[in-house]
Structure formats: structure tokens, C-alpha cells
Amino acid sequence: MSLMFGKVKTCNSTAAPDRSPSDCNLVLLGVMGSGKSALTVKFLTKRFITEYDPHLEDIFSSEEIVDQQSVTVRVMDTCDKEGPVNSERYLSWASGFLVVYSIEKRESFEGCQLYLQTLALHNKTFKPHIPILLLGNKLDLDRYRLVSVCCQNNNISAVESPSTDIIQSRHCPRS
Numbered sequence: 370m371s372l373m374f375g376k377v378k379t380c381n382s383t384a385a386p387d388r389s390p391s392d393c394n395l396v397l398l399g400v401m402g403s404g405k406s407a408l409t410v411k412f413l414t415k416r417f418i419t420e421y422d423p424h425l426e427d428i429f430s431s432e433e434i435v436d437q438q439s440v441t442v443r444v445m446d447t448c449d450k451e452g453p454v455n456s457e458r459y460l461s462w463a464s465g466f467l468v469v470y471s472i473e474k475r476e477s478f479e480g481c482q483l484y485l486q487t488l489a490l491h492n493k494t495f496k497p498h499i500p501i502l503l504l505g506n507k508l509d510l511d512r513y514r515l516v517s518v519c520c521q522n523n524n525i526s527a528v529e530s531p532s533t534d535i536i537q538s539r540h541c542p543r544s
């Protein structure tokens with residue numbers, strides 16, 4: 370994703386330093402068009418902006434204050450054309466995963482299943498505590514909704530949000 374606005378620090382995963390306790394590496398996954406880049410831009414700029422190239426994969430870094438501590442948050446905005454291929458590039462790097470779908474596209478939700486299976490297998494095999502959040506995006510398009518609220522499975526936390534607005538998340542309890 371190349372940005373045409375704002376000041377954003379980028380880095381790549383191979384050059385990223387080892388994680389310290391104050392680092393958080395987030396990976397956004399999901400089918401094309403689910404809104405990963407828009408969410409990344411909203412996180413970085415606190416605004417919904419459409420002027421970016423959504424077809425480039427990159428890592429963006431931002432200093433955030435969490436629980437009164439400074440945290441370096443790195444966000445990898447992936448761009449997989451064919452589901453979770455070459456997942457090695459982010460599996461060992463991540464400290465958390467956001468699997469994104471669009472609530473008005475059923476195939477976008479169905480496309481999450483392969484990612485969730487890949488992550489579940491990885492967590493089971495290597496790192497059982499890496500959090501996974503299933504995120505239903507484009508909540509502003511609720512009137513066109515094709516995926517039910519809390520249409521979720523396993524022990525995945527789920528939340529819904531529009532990229533277009535300040536977060537108005539609808540939290541779903543763990544199933």
C-alpha cells in the first residue's frame with residue numbers, strides 16, 4: 370500500500386528488529402476487497418481515506434500509548450490474491466492477527482475460513498497464545514448485510530466495525 374498522504378513510517382519484515390515487550394506486530398488477513406488497507410489507513414491516520422494503492426503489501430509502524438506505555442505497533446497489510454499462500458512471511462513475525470471480512474459479501478466471510486484454519490494449525494503447533502480477531506468490516510453497509518452478526522466459530526473473538534468512521538465496534542462474546 371503506498372500512501373499519498375500523511376506521514377507513515379514503513380519497514381519490511383526481514384528488516385524488522387526482534388520484538389521487545391513493547392512491540393506489537395499485527396497482521397491483517399482476508400480476501401481482496403474486505404477492507405484491510407482501509408482499516409490500516411484508518412488506524413494510522415484516524416480517518417477513512419480512499420487514496421491509496423490497495424494492491425501493495427507493506428508494513429507500517431506507529432508509536433501508540435497503551436495502558437500509559439509507549440508501544441511500537443507494526444501493521445502488515447497483506448494482499449493475497451489466492452488465500453493464505455506463503456503464510457510463512459507473517460506466521461512467525463506476528464503477535465496478533467486480524468482476519469477481515471466484509472459483512473455484505475458472503476464469499477468474503479467464507480474466505481476467512483482458510484485463514485482461520487491456517488492460523489489455528491500454526492497456533493496449535495507453535496504458539497498457542499497468539500490472539501486472533503475475526504473482524505466484520507463495512508458496518509456502515511449494514512442494510513446490505515449478508516453475514517449474520519456473530520456468525521463465527523471456534524474460540525475466535527469477533528468484532529464488527531466500519532473503516533469509514535470512528536470505531537463503533539459491536540463486540541461479540543466468545544462462542
Ligand SMILES: Nc1nc2c(ncn2[C@@H]2O[C@H](COP(=O)(O)OP(=O)(O)OP(=O)(O)O)[C@@H](O)[C@H]2O)c(=O)[nH]1
Binds near residue numbers: 407
Ligand atoms: N462503505 C465502506 N467501504 C469500505 C470500508 N472499508 C473499505 N471500504 C472500501 O472497500 C474497498 C476495498 O477496500 P481495501 O481496503 O482496498 O480492501 P483490501 O482488503 O485491502 O483489498 P486488497 O488490497 O485487494 O486485498 C475500497 O473501495 C474501500 O474504500 C468500510 O468500512 N465501508
